[in-house]
Amino acid sequence: MITLKNVSKWYGHFQVLTDCSTEVKKGEVVVVCGPSGSGKSTLIKTVNGLEPVQQGEITVDGIVVNDKKTDLAKLRSRVGMVFQHFELFPHLSIIEKPDSGAGEKCLNAIKRPLVKKH
Numbered sequence: 001m002i003t004l005k006n007v008s009k010w011y012g013h014f015q016v017l018t019d020c021s022t023e024v025k026k027g028e029v030v031v032v033c034g035p036s037g038s039g040k041s042t043l044i045k046t047v048n049g050l051e052p053v054q055q056g057e058i059t060v061d062g063i064v065v066n067d068k069k070t071d072l073a074k075l076r077s078r079v080g081m082v083f084q085h086f087e088l089f090p091h092l093s094i095i096e097k098p099d100s101g102a103g104e105k106c107l108n109a110i111k112r113p114l115v116k117k118h
Helices: 040-047 072-076 104-111
Strands: 002-011 014-024 055-060
Touching: 002 040, 014 040, 014 055, 040 055
Parallel strands: none
Antiparallel strands: 002 014, 002 055
């Protein structure tokens, strides 16, 4: 499970994330959508500990990501991301990319239907 509680992030004086809170339950597949510059990539990077937050708390399976005591390398071995730009890994297909992150779990998630009818 991934939980964000009142997460805020600034780049200098520019606030990218403002008081973001959400929960992603085990087995859920989530798509983050929004216009260019709205903070989508920053949000995902904070969940993986690639970007620090100035306020709030992020937990992944009960591990507090933004705690200085957290072993981020160990956490990152369990959390995968798929980037939208192919130039990051031009030699890999969309199916091969997740293999460099969370492996089989990611592949299984991609193969499931991504959109539910409401």
